[in-house]
Amino acid sequence: MNDPVIALGICLGASSVSLVKLRCNAAKAATGEEPTIDTLHQAVFPHDGNPRAALVNALATQMGDVDHIAATGRKYRQLLNITSISEPEAVEHAYAHLKPDGVDCPALISAGGETFMVYALDHAGRITNVITGNKCAAGTGEFFLQQLRRMDVSLETAGRWAQDTEPYLVSGRCSVFCKSDCTHATNKGIPKARVTAGLGRMMANKILELLKKVERRNLMLVGGTAGNRMMVRYLKEAIPGLIIPEQAPCFEAFGAALWALDNRTKPYPGIQRLFSVQEHRFDVLPPLRAFEDQVDFKTMARDAIRPGDVCLLGLDVGSTTTKAVLLREQDRALLADIYLRTNGDPVGASRRCYQAILEQIREHTPPDQIRIIGLGVCGSGRQIAGLHALTEGVINEIIAHATASVYFDSEVDTLFEIGGQDAKYTYITHGVPSDYAMNEACSAGTGSFLEESALETLGVSMTRIADIALTAKRPPNFNDQCAAFIASDIKNAIHDGADHADILAGLVYSICMNYNNRVKGNRPMGGKIFMQGGVCYNRAVPLAMASLTGKPIVVPPEPGLMGAFGAALEVQKRIRNGLMAAGEFDLAALAARKVEYGAVFRCKGGAQRCDRRCEIARITIEGEVYPFGGACNRYDNLRRNQRFDVAALDLVRVRQELIFGKYAPPAPDRNAPGYRGRIGVNRSFLVNTYYPLYAHFFNALGFETVLPRSPRQEGIDQRNAPFCYPAELAHGFFHDLISDPEPFAALFMPHFKSVPTLNGDRKSQVCPMVQGEPFYLRTTFRNSLERLEATGMRIFSPLMDLTEGWYAAKQPLVETATALGVPRRRAQAAFDRAMAVMQACRDEMHALGRQALAQLAQTPERSAVVLVARPYNGYVDEAHKGIPHKFATRGVMVLPMDFFPSSDLPSRRHMYWGMGQRIISTGRRVKQHSQLFATYITNFSCGPDSFLIGYFRDVMGRKPSLTLELDSHTADAGLETRIEAFLDIVHAYRRMSTRIEASAP
16 A cells, blocks of 8 residues: 555553654555655643543544554553553664664663663663662652652753752652752752752662663663753763653653554544443542541631730741741730741741731731740751741740640640651640650651642642542542552552542542551550641541541641641740740841851861761851751751760760770781781671671781771672662672772671570571671672682681570681681680670670769769660661761760660560560660660661561550661651650650659659
């Protein structure tokens, strides 16, 4: 046939529908010439969670002359009664047609709104492997757009910043950490351009992580995110010859159209029969309206401002919204309020709040006829907003919310608070917060997740969610999974044809399930539950919580203003108790007060020799320069003229100085006759406890023990599977060790099976990641190790089973020595000397623990924190994210748990894990001591801790403790907020406990 053939390709993506119409002129093929293919039309339509409507709209003017039609897409192609092909097949067809002549791409990168993936290609352009990352939303195209909206930055503006902006480092682990980093950065005065550039680099890094085993040259980038100029900038720096075809936004649709030109397809059935009927795959939850009688929405009267009023101002600077209230000091009446978007600018939002309150005052009385004697600030932006206001009333939001709830009802004992970025649980005893919890790593139980999911996936604004969700009859059960999985479930429900109202109700249920299971957990619910936070303006959310808890819920008046209300009340309390002087705050001056950001500098660490090199901003307010920022409290202390002996308070650093300093052997004389060479030991896992034993043993034999200097990212990138953070560090350190240009006589890589058992238990295993270290490192670095072994280097991995105690290490170490040519008797003597040093190190650690307890006993008003952790995740600088320093710079002593004997308190029956025995025993010690409080350090993907954390919390009971979950992406902002809240709760808990003891007969 000589007539041209027209084909339409459709790609139903996670967030958009793309169409490509092609025409093939077959007549030229009949004359011996290659057929030509022309693009008649291509377009991309965002579907806002309704791909059916978007597709109907897209097809409205395109079907008249189409001969063949085919669809592709991962989720939705089965939705259609037309021929469909898989995405990889569409990719192969498009790549073959669009690749530049003479260029073979090793891989094709598909960067879409929901998923990044890499298709590895052979020389024929066939897909040989598909590489995908985790399902986390952080780093995807949709997530990038969400963050721009949070900062009130347009995509066009971000594009203008793309070429010459220095990026600010943000987390890529998960969306909640990345949001925290962005919020914390803008709170510290980091320009939005740098934060946006940081998001672009983070996205590029997510792609580069997928390319670890792909040759980085001439790669092709497709998908909607290929238009992100910031991300592309960093990809071009890392990938020479990066190719971005003009058809990148609709690449898969282009491939489907090409396929349709060459293949027989089903006839187009028409719009009425285009969509297939799908079965619903989700369980159904009760309609939300059934629980309206279980929720009491309180209201409050407002009073008019009068001349002569003495007032208090409360400000809540949140990650998403900023709120302010003006109260009359005498009767705490609400006189004025404002609720607005933060837009990534906490100072700007604060100034807009001051201006709005000022205008409300002017409606009733001249502003100079009232006085504002106190200004309290809470929320994630409290530090910079407090500095801008030059107020001492900077208050943790947990205390602020609890203060407000108790004011409205003295009988409240349980507080659920869901904000834009954090979700919190607070238990109140006698009017004082006595226990709390926050979302540790998941954003799926927060207001921003609800708002962004509804808008991005369903096109529903926050103000419309409740009205629509309350009409739902069959809400699907999306459960309490992480944000990425819930978003995937929403798309599956759309695919099933579920009603939008039902999906919205299911989404509302999901954030309450996440809160119930991941924030509140097994903590108690008392007799009166308050639920507050801005998300409660959405009436559907408290109804879902009532349905799930089976308890009546009270929503206080203006639930989104409770933080600001409580901040004002807390300032009033401090003024009345003499803890803070009354001041004079001029709203006009505050609204006009500008902040200037000077050149940043790197902190040199001070007397504590901290090596984190934090970036510190210079902020000028009314002519005075203030240093601001950093991972610890150093510059806040300088501004407040507070001084702490941080070196004496940080006993975790003291521990490391004992292990690797005082009790490490001096470097041997290489020219001495008995010098035998160098033995490499990886600085990982339990080497952080047993280094004195290993180092003195080999030193006594004439060997020099060598440790790696730092974990190298190149080594971490070579790991063959996802690992926990300590195992990632083990890869990085080992790469550094074996990259040492000086030769080794041997590498010592012990196969550590168990630590000494406690309390007569017969099992004390260390976790599989610790036990398996020598095996997976030898596999990962096989080629490098084979080259080293060819030079004569040897590798030793003796089994270290210390179930019966430290002396069980003698046989494997002596056997290693004899294999190195050392006489057995000399090796035995070396072990005895090394063991004496190890015991002396342990004895000094215990002595320092006793000394710390004695100091606490002399100052009963002080509290101390015991860091409950493994030696390799809580006590080493490379892993603990500066947490001990954060406590010490706040004047709190922090102790490692092995500064106390482990065997004098019971563990848990049948505790299999050796470190678990020590953790539970330490928990019992902390529980019994009125001045000790625990902070539990864990890591993502830690199998033993999936059980141990629950056991530990059972031991702690009603005593507050803090759990911090760390990995390489952990954001400082989240740690700061949680540590400050924890210390406030500890202070309140001790005050409450003292009050109870004083009232006891």
